[in-house]
Amino acid sequence: MYINNLKLENFRNYNLLDIDLDKGLNIFIGNNAQGKTNLLESIYILAIGKSYKEHKDMELINWDKEDLYIKTILTKKYREEHINIYINKNKKKTISINELYINKLIKLIGIINIVIFTPDDLLFFKNGPDVRRQYFDAQISQIDRVYFENIQKYYKIVKQRNNILKNKNVSRETLCVWDHQLMQYGKEVIRKRSEYVKELQNIIFEIHKSLTSNKEDIELIYNNNVSEQDFEKELENSLELEKKYGYTMVGPHKDDYSFKVNNKDLKRYGSQGQQRTAILSLKFAEIELIKNITGENPILLLDDVLSELDNQRQKHLIKYIQKVQTILTTTEFDENIMKELNIGKIFNIKEGKIV
Ligand SMILES: Nc1ncnc2c1ncn2[C@@H]1O[C@H](COP(=O)(O)OP(=O)(O)OP(=O)(O)O)[C@@H](O)[C@H]1O
Ligand SMILES: [Mg+2]
Numbered sequence: 298m299y300i301n302n303l304k305l306e307n308f309r310n311y312n313l314l315d316i317d318l319d320k321g322l323n324i325f326i327g328n329n330a331q332g333k334t335n336l337l338e339s340i341y342i343l344a345i346g347k348s349y350k351e352h353k354d355m356e357l358i359n360w361d362k363e364d365l366y367i368k369t370i371l372t373k374k375y376r377e378e379h380i381n382i383y384i385n386k387n388k389k390k391t392i393s394i395n396e397l398y399i400n401k402l403i404k405l406i407g408i409i410n411i412v413i414f415t416p417d418d419l420l421f422f423k424n425g426p427d428v429r430r431q432y433f434d435a436q437i438s439q440i441d442r443v444y445f446e447n448i449q450k451y452y453k454i455v456k457q458r459n460n461i462l463k464n465k466n467v468s469r470e471t472l473c474v475w476d477h478q479l480m481q482y483g484k485e486v487i488r489k490r491s492e493y494v495k496e497l498q499n500i501i502f503e504i505h506k507s508l509t510s511n512k513e514d515i516e517l518i519y520n521n522n523v524s525e526q527d528f529e530k531e532l533e534n535s536l537e538l539e540k541k542y543g544y545t546m547v548g549p550h551k552d553d554y555s556f557k558v559n560n561k562d563l564k565r566y567g568s569q570g571q572q573r574t575a576i577l578s579l580k581f582a583e584i585e586l587i588k589n590i591t592g593e594n595p596i597l598l599l600d601d602v603l604s605e606l607d608n609q610r611q612k613h614l615i616k617y618i619q620k621v622q623t624i625l626t627t628t629e630f631d632e633n634i635m636k637e638l639n640i641g642k643i644f645n646i647k648e649g650k651i652v
């Protein structure tokens with residue numbers, strides 16, 4: 298799949314942007330704070346429905362304006378898709394696909410598949426489990442709408458159940474109703490997450506081997522807080538504590554993911570370079586998985602990451618860049634890297650405008 302056209306109106310520092318993209322490699326060059334990351338963020342929102350940054354939709358609207366549009370025309374194997382997102386300051390948000398308004402975000406998910414590389418990727422190891430959960434939730438949702446729906450429902454139930462637990466006199470019967478739903482959706486989430494990790498592991502192992510010249514065996518691990526089988530028992534066991542602290546202590550909202558390289562935990566023992574390489578392998582594996590499952594190539598978003606990689610890793614990344622639509626941002630045009638690439642279009646960004 299590839300994006301033909303992208304239009305931004307009053308999106309962050311863009312007043313009006315209207316660009317036709319190349320099917321292959323698109324490079325956006327600009328100094329700091331000109332709008333490179335904002336542009337990639339808009340594409341992320343088209344794919345996932347909301348930003349990867351922790352913030353409210355309102356913050357996406359240009360400071361001096363009342364509302365924004367993000368519009369795109371996309372070519373897929375068998376059809377074209379038109380997506381429009383509108384957000385205004387009164388918290389109104391509407392999304393239309395091929396001129397039809399959708400009432401649920403789920404209808405947007407998966408139309409555009411993306412794999413994004415950002416300088417923040419290393420936070421994958423430095424931050425807490427919520428960052429890793431959020432990352433994988435977005436990736437799984439892109440290829441499985443049922444998962445997206447289950448995870449939304451699950452988080453909602455956790456929130457409501459927490460509210461109920463805050464009432465010290467809550468009866469066992471009341472809680473039972475919530476426990477039932479918590480387990481129903483929770484088990485679906487656990488099942489899908491472990492299935493996803495298994496599928497990804499099959500792919501990532503070989504990719505990582507080749508990225509590290511056969512030196513490293515990588516293992517992606519799903520550290521689930523509770524298994525499907527033990528959910529009920531563990532929930533029962535932690536009831537007293539849950540009542541004491543007023544929140545749900547068992548379930549996939551406490552899951553985590555980790556990597557092992559040659560049997561050693563990468564978060565704890567890995568060097569910066571090893572961690573970076575693992576993330577690269579992860580993303581390459583995701584490209585392959587999306588392709589296997591949807592039959593379409595995802596779109597690659599690369600936010601100023603090429604220069605941080607060594608030669609060998611750059612070459613691998615370039616190999617993927619040549620196969621799928623890529624939107625790459627950079628502050629400097631590095632001749633050495635660029636001469637290896639088959640460039641489609643180059644855009645110069647300055648203060649939210651193409652110059
Ligand atoms: N809602 C908004 N309205 C107007 N401007 C905004 C809004 N949100 C962010 N900006 C501005 O957009 C500018 C460009 O941000 P962006 O992150 O895209 O820069 P960049 O080109 O990626 O820079 P860098 O090379 O430093 O990563 C920032 O200076 C920021 O102040
Ligand atoms: Mg940036």
